[in-house]
Amino acid sequence: MSTTAHTLRPQARGLPAQMLTELAARFGANFSAAMAVREHHGRDESPFPVTPPEAVVFAESNEDVVDAVRLCRRHRVPLIPFGAGSSVEGQLLAVQGGLSLDVSRMNRILEVRVEDLTATVQAGVTRKQLNEALKDSGLFFPIDPGADASLGGMSATRASGTNAVRYGTMRENVVGLAVVDADGDLLRPFNRAKKSSAGYDLTRLFVGSEGTLGVITEVTVRLYPVPEAMSAAVCCFDSLQDAVDTVIRTIQLGVPVARCEYLCPQTIRTINAYSKTTLREAHSLFFEFHGTESGAREQAQTVEAIAAEHRGQGFEWASRPEDRTRLWNARHTALFAGLASRPGARAIITDTCVPISRLAECITGARTILDKTSSPTSIAGHVGDGNFHCGILVDPGDPDEIALAERLNEEIVRLALSMEGTCSGEHGIGLHKIAFLREEAGDKGVELMRRVKRALDPDGIFNPGKIFAA
């Protein structure tokens, strides 16, 4: 499957003429069939070739979404929801043509409820935009997948990132969704309570559905108080096992670390070259601690002691904001540093997540697998959750190099599955992992998902060809 995705070509069936007329009449300037607009909507951050939709509608309201869905349903035309365009598994590619429904202009923050620690936003609002709006509220939204993704897209891929070890993923942090279903009906969240046992958890069904069950138009998320104190720390290890054992022990002791990231020596080398830093090229753990002044200090001291027991070196603790920023900038530049090390390259990125007891073994195995290619490779991960990413920098013009990278990706996925892990910790299935999902969930698991898909989207208009094979 994965190699297929690199050779996909748009299917130019063309939208029905009647539908084009109706789209133009209904959406005016918010409708476009211009090639530049279509091409922009036929890509994401995956390394796959551009696969443009046949037209694009920019929705500005729930009513726009309702009408677009009804048109697509009536004409049996695929509809692909589009947010910030930052997904990485080919979720946005129009492999069966159809309409891209861009919700990025639905970018209003509808309500912040300080007492309830919730915010309701339109689906196109990005996480940075939300946090900017929360600046003076004493609250923040912690989920940080790296990219400045939209909240709708983050819900649709069940995103997480560096803070999930403490604050959870979108699974835990979506309170409710407004969704337009295949009938073109707008469903509102049933309630705004923090918990509910009222019927099936449709919210959790739409979280992670990657646009295949409906269009998310509004998202209510949990917010958290900005901690009184935040500090960061970095620590180096000669062995991967010692680094991971430090993480396991930290989690086992219940230290509520806010971030816990691993970077491999190769990644550190790339960062040093890119950022002119002088970090030691070793297995490195980056931590962030949130709490009261004394609580955050206590966490750092506990982790320092654990790291020392596991031969950690050069534990550096930064409680001043500027020092903290300096440390985390290094972590955040990892991807850009990698790409800069090979101009013109694109990254094929794995996304496995394993039970933490198997993490050292899995990362060690992944390194052995990665060493089979001469392409530059790196390993970094949200190790507190058992989730890590291998990056393989490939020349997009070299099919052999891409094919090898995809074979290594497959090997790493199989290794993780053999350890009761998942093929996707946080990026979703998209086009890229359809075959892996079947290996992980089994024929029957996928069949149950398909039954749900058919029950909620009987004509298969929503993002066809994703999660399931066409």
Added chain:
Amino acid sequence: MSTTAHTLRPQARGLPAQMLTELAARFGANFSAAMAVREHHGRDESPFPVTPPEAVVFAESNEDVVDAVRLCRRHRVPLIPFGAGSSVEGQLLAVQGGLSLDVSRMNRILEVRVEDLTATVQAGVTRKQLNEALKDSGLFFPIDPGADASLGGMSATRASGTNAVRYGTMRENVVGLAVVDADGDLLRPFNRAKKSSAGYDLTRLFVGSEGTLGVITEVTVRLYPVPEAMSAAVCCFDSLQDAVDTVIRTIQLGVPVARCEYLCPQTIRTINAYSKTTLREAHSLFFEFHGTESGAREQAQTVEAIAAEHRGQGFEWASRPEDRTRLWNARHTALFAGLASRPGARAIITDTCVPISRLAECITGARTILDKTSSPTSIAGHVGDGNFHCGILVDPGDPDEIALAERLNEEIVRLALSMEGTCSGEHGIGLHKIAFLREEAGDKGVELMRRVKRALDPDGIFNPGKIFAA
């Protein structure tokens, strides 16, 4: 709807003779059609009349469950999964006859993984049994719904309880489920990773499905390190508003309280009479703090300061285990104390949960509603989550009293729904709240749930008449 449940009578269609023969042949002594066994399986902790199934099978293995499901499917006979029998909304009543499948003998703890902080148990294992087995591991399972429920049942009702304010509900704490579906296929958890974005979240779909989508046979749950220090505190308030404002401020400041319970003055009075205690008969908050020694102390001090700002009185902090137990015993006896105050009575218990900003208003409104009956009433709740229970003690032989109590329950549900709350915070829908679910989720919301039900259980064999009207 709610009054109907009190007048339900078993439908004695009788199982097909051929099926009885097959059940006896397959299950031998683990099959029973004796009235005493049937009656035991036709009730739960709800106040509804016993509605027995037509036969009972005691499953001892996944294979037993598979075969029982296949038999029921073949003969189109309802199957009702039965765990500890502690549900409270009529989930276990055989309103369409059929077979009760008792999994309480599936009570083996299959695996505890200390490094991964997970345990896998058979569905009949109870939470106390699990914690007993964890005693020397340094870990514990926090979800505490009061009753010593089975983990299968707790998953099926999306249970929570006193610790949810810190540790979450079954929604957050089920890592994976083994389920026998309507085809009689056993589905294993796809992975054991802490997070995953691999396809639809079938686990979350089965959590809270109340036996209507399949039979849960094994549950993998998250465990937590036993905190270094635990302490408790109690504090009284003259006004409900002050008590709730103390809770809101505590949550807003991010104090990670492990428990945060409200008891109304009436409840305290009942407890004093039952337990010979001398607690002040006021609006009372009970807290529990988990953390390091200094962390738990700091939490208690912060809450004490917040309570003082809101005119809290007599803040009593207990860090010694025996003092902590004494305080919490008072909270835990609330239900028994209530029932003891009116011998022979049964309790009709509401289960609304509202956004915390509306909590004081909702509890105040509920008190006004409760004052319309002369039956003894009480209010207690997991207020850190916005969830509270009103108890109305009724004479089970007095239909007028029951009808009035149900009308008040309806009024309280409508009040909560008007505040964007839910009709069920943690007890589920069962028989009792079918009409309320429709008010809360709307016709279309219920219709989507029904489509999922039909997709996964096309012949409707699993616990028919629950969640949805027959």
